[in-house]
Each structure stands twice: as C-alpha cells, then as structure tokens.
Amino acid sequence: MHQHKNRAFLKFFLIYFLSVATLILASGFFYFSQMKTQFLRAEQFSMIEYARDIKMGKDISKFKKLFRHIFPDKTYRYIDIKNFTTKNGEFMKFIPLNKKGGYFQVFKSTKPFEKKLFDLKLKIASMQLLLLLLFALISYRLAKNALKPLEESISVLDKFAKDLIHDLNTPATSIKLNMKILKKDAHYKENRALQRIERSAQTISELHENLTILLQEGTFQMQKVDLFDIIKDVVQIQKQIFPSIDFRVATTSFVLKTNPNAMKQILQNIISNACKYNSKDGFVKIYIKDNALHVEDSGKGIKNPQKIFERSFSDENSSGIGLDIVKRLANSMNLDIKVSSSQKGSTFVLTIS
Numbered sequence: 001m002h003q004h005k006n007r008a009f010l011k012f013f014l015i016y017f018l019s020v021a022t023l024i025l026a027s028g029f030f031y032f033s034q035m036k037t038q039f040l041r042a043e044q045f046s047m048i049e050y051a052r053d054i055k056m057g058k059d060i061s062k063f064k065k066l067f068r069h070i071f072p073d074k075t076y077r078y079i080d081i082k083n084f085t086t087k088n089g090e091f092m093k094f095i096p097l098n099k100k101g102g103y104f105q106v107f108k109s110t111k112p113f114e115k116k117l118f119d120l121k122l123k124i125a126s127m128q129l130l131l132l133l134l135f136a137l138i139s140y141r142l143a144k145n146a147l148k149p150l151e152e153s154i155s156v157l158d159k160f161a162k163d164l165i166h167d168l169n170t171p172a173t174s175i176k177l178n179m180k181i182l183k184k185d186a187h188y189k190e191n192r193a194l195q196r197i198e199r200s201a202q203t204i205s206e207l208h209e210n211l212t213i214l215l216q217e218g219t220f221q222m223q224k225v226d227l228f229d230i231i232k233d234v235v236q237i238q239k240q241i242f243p244s245i246d247f248r249v250a251t252t253s254f255v256l257k258t259n260p261n262a263m264k265q266i267l268q269n270i271i272s273n274a275c276k277y278n279s280k281d282g283f284v285k286i287y288i289k290d291n292a293l294h295v296e297d298s299g300k301g302i303k304n305p306q307k308i309f310e311r312s313f314s315d316e317n318s319s320g321i322g323l324d325i326v327k328r329l330a331n332s333m334n335l336d337i338k339v340s341s342s343q344k345g346s347t348f349v350l351t352i353s
Contacts (some may be wrong), residue, residue, distance in 0.1 A: 005151060006033055017139040024131050028124045035120055043091055043113055044084050044147040047106045054104075066112065070266075071104045079103055083108050175201040180334060181334050201240075209265060222333070227254040227263070227293065234267045240285075242275040250287035256352050262329045263300070266337075269322040272293050302341040309337070333336040 050067045053060050060067070079094045082296045086092070089110050094103040155337045179198045185191075228249070234249050274297035282298035302308060309327040336351040 005147065009147050012146055013143040013284070016142060017136055020135045020139070021132055024135070026126055027133075028128045032120060032124055037284040038118060039113055039116055039120075040084070043108065044093060047093050048095065048106050050108070051106050053106075055097070060213065065109075067106065067108050069104055069106045070129060078319070172201065172204045176205060177289045209268070222257050222259055223256055224257050225260050226256075227256055227288075228252060230260060230264050231267060234264060234271055237268070237288070238271055238275050241272075242278075244281055245275050246248050246281070248283055248285045248287075249283075252288060254288050254293075258335075260334055262333060265330050266335075266350070267295075268327050269326045271348075273322065274299065291352055293352070294347055295350075296345060296347040298345045300345075302339065302346050303341045305341040305346070308339060 020110045046069070050060065050063055051069070053063075054069060083094050084091065090107045091113070093106050094101055095106055175197070179194070179201055182194055183198075231249060235249060238245070239247060271284060271286070274295055277301040278284065278297050284292070284294040284298075287294050287296075303313060308323050310324065327337060330350065338351075340347050340349070
C-alpha cells in the first residue's frame, strides 16, 4: 500500500509540476523571441540614424568603433527597403543616398547585440529556474495535501488488516492443532470430509502467511543472504506435506541482497503450487541458470500462464491470491518473474536484477 501511495504522490507531483514547467519554459521562449525581434529592430534603427548623420554631414567619429560604411562601385537602383543581413560578425544594410537614386552600405558590429542577447538569456534562465524551484515546492505541498486523506485511509485500512490477520491466526491455529489430533484416528483416511477440512485449514494458514508478509511490503529491510538456505527451509516444509514429490535441489551457494521473509514467501507459494498441481510421484527441480532461479515441475501445465499473476484470475481450486502476492513481493524487491508451461510441466523463472 505504501508503494501505491508513493506512486500516486509522484504522479500528482509530476503532472502538476510538468504542466507548470512547460508553461514557464514556453513563456520564456516566446518572450525571448519577442525581445530578440525588438533588439534587431533597434539595431536597424541605429543604422538608419547613423546613415542620416552621414547624409546631414554630422560628425560620426564617435561611432567608428561600431559603425562603418562604404559606397559600392556598383549602382543599385531598386533594393528592398527592409533589407537587413548579418555576415562576418556585422549587420549590413543598404540605405538610399538621396531621392535621385543610388545606395550605400552601412555596417555595424554585432557584439553589442550579442551581449544584450546573452544578458537576456541569462535573465530569462535565472527567472525560469527560480520559478521552477518555486513551483516544485508548491507542487510538493499540493501533492502532500491532496494525498493526506489517502494516507489516513491507508493507515486505517492497514490497522484493520493487521487486526484481522492477527485475529485470523487464532482459529486457524486451533483448527490445525485439532486436525493433528483427528489424524491419529484410524478412520481418518476414509473420512473425506475431514480431509477437505484439513486442506481448507492449510489454505487459510497459507493465506494468513501471505497477508502477513504483504503488510510488511512498505518496510522491507534488504540484506545479503544465501538463497539456497531459504530454499532448503521451504523444501523441508513441503516434503512433510507432499512426501511423494521428488525434490531435486541443485546444492550451491547463491548470495543476493533481498528481504529473507519476503523471498521465503515467494518460494513458499511457487514451490507449494508446483507440488499441489504436480503429477503423481512427480518431481520439482530447483536450480540456478543464467543468473536466474528456476523452479520446474512435472505437472500437467497451466492453461493461461500469462494470466496467473493477475488478482482476478484463479485456476482450479486456487483463490488466485498466492501468485498475485508473489508478483507484488517480487516487484517490491526489483525481481523479474516469468512462467512458461506445457503439458509436461511448468517452469517459474525468478531473475535477480
């Protein structure tokens, strides 16, 4: 549940912040484009002013560092009055000499323009950065406030689930203990009703274990463990429940960083299913290949292997919650889980990323 809350917070924050950030960046771009156009117009006007001083015979010595002009050898009679180009670090514009015709060229250094453009970029970038930081803070506060009711609901739901699971443990344990007493009766093997009760009690017990681990999802502590130590514990339990299954475990050491309880529950669910839906006197192979853990069985296969991790999907007498929890626990520990199946059996592959 904590992961869902974090994802909801991140989505809200990103949607709001990215929307505002896009608007800020677009506004900055259009403002820069508009100001650049104004700067260019100012440059053209200054060149026209310079040309006017020349034609009026005024002193232009003070402009020598920025402006220069030439009278082309070629006579131009028809030139677009809006002509304005940039070449070799200078602006260039043809300006008419007089009413009789003819033009001369005025040049102006682009350095002042480039300096103003750089200052403008710096100003806009600084302002955008400040606005982005401000709206990032606003987005964070809005996301926190918007999700506060959700946090309260999750907290209440977590407490209810923990209380419910705790209360479920007492009757489940009582049923299992009484079933052990009943199994000593000579007529137990002939009593199918008692056998169904035992299977149901085992299912309730597994459900209790799954939910207990799942509630710890948001607070998993990762540590280095030898995967095969966990596998041996799980196999030892399953051997007692399914004595006819041939367990073939590749005895080797494989150290990884994981949560031992969550990993044990994942393997418990996968190996338990491999035993439940196996063929008579079948086998379960457990081995490492290509940095991935393989759990292979000799059962009749799975009809819809692509759907078995969906909460709404269940096969035969399964509730469907076990493999859904397996998928959620694997995701919380960045483990990739896949399954392949045929009429000769199924193989679960848990890739250690």
